[in-house]
Amino acid sequence: MVDLLLASQNMHYEFRMVSLAAESAQAAYLSNSSELPDCLYELFRSVEQATPATRDGSVKASILVTTDYSDLPLLIVACRGTASLVDWLVNLDGDLEDCSNFISQRQGTSSFNVEPDIARTTAHAGLLRIAKCMASEVCNKILDAGSSRFTTTGGGRKPVLMVTGHSAGGGVASLMSSHIRLRRHDIVDRFEAVHCVTFAAPPVFDSPDTVNDVPNLPLGLSINIVNYGDIVPRADKAYIKSLLALYIERAESLIDDIWDFGEPIAWNYGQNVLLMDVAPIDADAQNADGDDGTDIKAFSPDMEDACFWKCEITSNGRMYEGNKMPESLNLGVSEFETRLN
Incomplete structure (x- = not known):
């Protein structure tokens, strides 16, 4: 207690x-x-x-x-x-x-x-x-x-x-x-x-x-x-160059292969807390349980996962990822989890 x-x-x-x-x-x-x-x-x-x-x-x-x-x-x-x-x-x-x-x-x-x-x-x-x-x-x-x-x-x-x-x-x-x-x-x-x-x-x-x-x-x-999806927290020099290459190569393309942004060469200061929308089915489950229906959750990913380093980028309506999001974060499992009102 x-x-x-x-x-x-x-x-x-x-x-x-x-x-x-x-x-x-x-x-x-x-x-x-x-x-x-x-x-x-x-x-x-x-x-x-x-x-x-x-x-x-x-x-x-x-x-x-x-x-x-x-x-x-x-x-x-x-x-x-x-x-x-x-x-x-x-x-x-x-x-x-x-x-x-x-x-x-x-x-x-x-x-x-x-x-x-x-x-x-x-x-x-x-x-x-x-x-x-x-x-x-x-x-x-x-x-x-x-x-x-x-x-x-x-x-x-x-x-x-x-x-x-x-x-x-x-x-x-x-x-x-x-x-x-x-x-x-x-x-x-x-x-x-x-x-x-x-x-x-x-x-x-x-x-x-x-x-x-x-x-x-x-x-x-x-x-x-x-x-989640904000490019600024990942925007070291190598990442910016990779973004430019992505748009030059695929701006007019329908290719949906995963784009590899490479490993980061610079890092954020402190523990990153990632804000993500809760999937609609999760939000419905919250309401069914008498929850307040908040649709934002905060996660503190392990540095090894660092899923936000692999930001999804929209090009011609398609999404490109440098890596798939770790399953643990998809399920909402992390060492620090709360909901923001």
């Missing part, structure tokens, strides 16, 4: 974090706080600009959000996704560039037990340059907010830090989060946990080992929410 209660509490906590991250990631697309809908001020105590977007695309617009929940003092950094032609040019700069001077284990002490042998080699060049340009200013604002806004909030409890973003903004958030966790112990020690929750973020690292860069981080979520 105790285990079930703890599991339920953890699920509620994670859902709450994802919900607040989603609201913040969406708000990051608005240019100033005056454009925010009134309902957001029921969720957040304050919303302010952390960094303005630059014309050359070297810095993304980002916002700093705080909450005043007595049970959850929370500071959120949300990075805006693609919003201009310059942003697209940055996105397409997908060569893998050395990131060891930005994301690697730094000497020093921290309250978090960090693996000492973690090393990064390369990351998405365009997004890495943005993260580097933003890091100093964003980290300074995190430190200022952490010391000035949460001194007494929550009865002296340490606040929680969450970094989030959608699409390319999620890629930058991933790089920033890993940078903070591994190199900014001055920030890490001021917070109870450091979460990274992204939405449709592209692959940014050259290794799937980035899923757990801080294995013993207490309550430190690393989640990337992915819609």
